[in-house]
Amino acid sequence: MGFLQDPPQLAHPYREDRLLRAMLDRALPPTRRAALDTDLQALGDYALMAWRRAGQSSRRKPVLTAWDAWGNRVDRIELTEAWQEGPHITTRHAVLAAGHEANEHARLEEFARVYLYHLASEFYTCPLAMTDGAATALKASGNQALLDRALPHLLSRDATSFWLSGQWMTENAGGSDVGNTETIARQDASGQWRLYGRKWFSSAVVGEVALALARPEGAGAGAGALALFYVETMEGARRRPELVIDRLKDKLGTHELPTAEIHLEGLPAWPLGELANGVRQVAPMLNITRTWNAVCATASMARAIALARDYATRRHAFGKPLLDQPLHAQTLADMQAEFEGAFALTFEVAHLLGRVEHGAPQPHEASLLRLLTPLAKLWTGKMAVRMCSEALECFGGAGYIEDTGLPQLLRDAQVYAIWEGTTNVLSLDSLRALAGEQLGTLRRAIDGWLADSIDAHARQQIHAAMDAAGAFLQANGAQREVLEAGARGLAITLAR
Ligand code: MFK
Ligand code: FAD
Incomplete structure (x- = not known):
């Protein structure tokens, strides 16, 4: 040879x-x-x-089995070895x-x-990130009942009691623009909220809980009318029948991560806080x-x-x-x-x-x-x-x-x-983060923070980018559109 x-x-x-x-x-x-x-x-x-x-x-992908041999809907997902080890590594x-x-x-x-x-x-880190995010959002909500129920599981140091959370935002009508959300939250006769709709990307659908955006029935259009709900996906060892996994997506990468399209058919849900301003x-x-x-x-x-x-x-x-x-x-x-x-x-x-x-x-x-x-x-x-x-x-x-x-x-x-x-x-989001009083404060803070660690030319570039951000935030009409079109350049300059 x-x-x-x-x-x-x-x-x-x-x-x-x-x-x-x-x-x-x-x-x-x-x-x-x-x-x-x-x-x-x-x-x-x-x-x-x-x-x-x-x-x-050889690499493996998760496999979804929707029906068992006897015709029961099971929506069972077989995970890769690293995913099966995930809860143990995470908690240990x-x-x-x-x-x-x-x-x-x-x-x-x-x-x-x-x-x-x-x-x-x-990419078990994908649902871990969402679980960390869910714990953080629950804490911010101050909803004591949900905190008592979920937090010990989300932050558990024991694999047997650990729960993963999903983040159900994206729908067919919009992922960036979640104001187009079509999922409806409706109260049943007992007062229990239930979610009805379709979530178009649900990574780690194997999670035990999720935070989901939905529009309370009768609320107006747009993002401001959305509410944020906490849901649980399991009933003992079996997935709740009101959560239907339509299919796993066939993706360019992240093959081991089970990203699903799902239907919610009356899944019980609890609002984190007020029934609006879910974003x-x-x-x-x-x-x-x-x-x-x-x-x-x-x-x-x-x-x-x-x-x-x-x-x-x-x-x-x-x-x-x-x-x-x-x-x-x-x-x-x-x-x-x-x-x-x-x-x-x-x-x-x-x-x-x-x-x-x-x-x-x-x-x-x-x-x-x-x-x-x-x-x-x-x-x-x-x-x-x-x-x-x-x-x-x-x-x-x-x-x-x-x-x-x-x-x-x-x-x-x-x-x-x-x-x-x-x-x-996110370029637009970073400009919003500079809005109002923040701009002047941040400009001084960034100057102090970077101190002598950058040269005069770089400092000049940062100042120019922040000036442009300021102009964007005050502009209207056509001028604003021109400045908005440059938002990515500004963001990259600031990041660099
Ligand atoms: C392995 C690596 C780990 C990574 C795991 C990833 C897992 C992947 C799972 C997903 O992809 S989940 C789906 C993620 N979807 C998005 O990130 C949506 C992207 N779109 C946006 O971020 C839009 O900008 C947004 C949906 C926020 C626009 O909606 P709105 O309602 O038009 O937003 P608006 O009016 O800007 O903000 C509404 C309120 O939220 C405002 O507060 P007020 O009501 O008090 O005025 C905003 O200030 C606030 N807000 C928005 N973004 C914020 C924020 N506050 C703090 N931080 C932010 N980032
Ligand atoms: P669109 O919003 O249609 O965007 C299309 C293009 O338009 C983009 O290039 C965007 O930058 C651009 N665009 C949109 N608005 C503007 C604007 N105002 N100005 C300039 N450009 C703009 N979502 C969940 O909720 N939960 C999940 O678990 C989840 N898992 C995912 C897993 C994978 C592997 C992938 C790929 C996606 C997942 N998503 C999930 C969805 C993801 O968050 C969305 O795909 C993403 O937010 C973009 O939304 P969209 O697909 O609707 O694209």
Whole structure:
């Protein structure tokens, strides 16, 4: 047999991650840093095991069985191995519970876990993000009955009592524009609310609960008239008959994630709060899932670059390893530099979230968090696609071949920019976050925050972008449309 190429090897995702370790060393007090180490070591071990396992087995998708042999509707979903392990890994390492500790570092410690777990989890992190978001939105609602009922399950440290939550927003008539929601909430004779309608994208339909937007019967049109409801999907061990799974979607990527189209045929539901302004009530959930998205997009980039870098030491061309070819080395260095920017912004958002929730935040920090969350999501979402594409090219033809496992990185990355608010929707959202009093305060805060860490030209660009945002917020008619068309450019400039 002739020449055989060594496949890339994955270094230990925690022990060999200089960037993650240095950031945690810098940000955490020594006792908390030391206490975190056991979970991160274990999640790094799991990630390495999962990567090796994936290389040895053909990939699997979840399978939906709608009917049993005797004609009963069962809507049973068989999950992949990593998904079956999901509740155990999550609860054993307190992935969600850690983030809800009353400590300003809790979110950073949570997202360090998420960063290590994401790729091994096969997007089990998608419903975990929604579960974290549901817990956060329930807390914000102050609905004590629902908190007592659901929170111990959502934040459980025991797999047998752990519940996953879905997030049922998107319908056929609109995902970005949820004001088109057609699902109706109707009270039955006993006063129990019940939901009727069709949800067009329901990821992780295997969840035990969900938060769902619906229009109370008789309420007006538009988004303001929507209410936010809590639902449970199971009746003991069996799925409630009022929740019908129509089919699992056939997707470009995230194949292991069971994303379903569903019908609600009178599913019992409980409002979180007032029977209107559901978007305002679901916003805490959106901001949490958007932070997860940024962390997971960053994790995908880290994996793609780590593999490409390793391969560059193994593959020879024109008489030397790729790493010794100046242009290839520069390509990898450019990727790493951009990635480190994304990493810094993402974990700054994670840390800021913890400070705003449980620390002693500066007065401007809540506004800064509101702005940086959509910026981090939209910037890392786009960057992940570009970075995974570049990493595939670093492998030459092998990067295009299915059973190297590499194309999956690119296919999966495409989702980060689409769900949880597309790039355009979040560009507009980030401009809204600058509205009113925020602009001046944030401008001063950003100046102080960046201090000497950027050069005069970059500072000028940020000021120009913030001025343009201010102009947009005050403009009307045709002028506003022109400025709105530039919203993505503004958002990307601010994020960068
Ligand atoms: C593995 C990685 C993990 C990631 C997991 C992802 C799982 C994927 C699951 C999904 O994709 S779930 C579906 C996600 N769907 C979206 O994200 C919808 C995208 N569309 C938007 O975000 C629109 O901008 C929006 C629906 C919010 C527009 O609706 P409206 O009603 O026209 O919004 P409006 O008037 O801007 O906001 C209504 C209220 O909510 C306002 O408050 P007030 O009523 O007090 O004025 C807003 O300030 C507030 N609001 C909106 N977005 C907010 C927010 N508040 C805080 N933060 C936000 N982000
Ligand atoms: P549209 O809203 O129709 O958008 C189409 C295009 O128009 C986009 O490019 C968008 O950027 C652009 N656009 C829209 N409005 C504007 C504007 N005002 N200005 C400029 N451009 C605009 N949803 C859930 O609720 N729960 C889930 O569990 C869930 N899981 C998902 C899983 C996967 C794998 C995927 C792919 C999606 C999932 N979604 C889920 C749905 C997802 O949130 C929506 O697809 C997304 O929000 C976009 O909505 P849409 O598909 O209706 O696109």
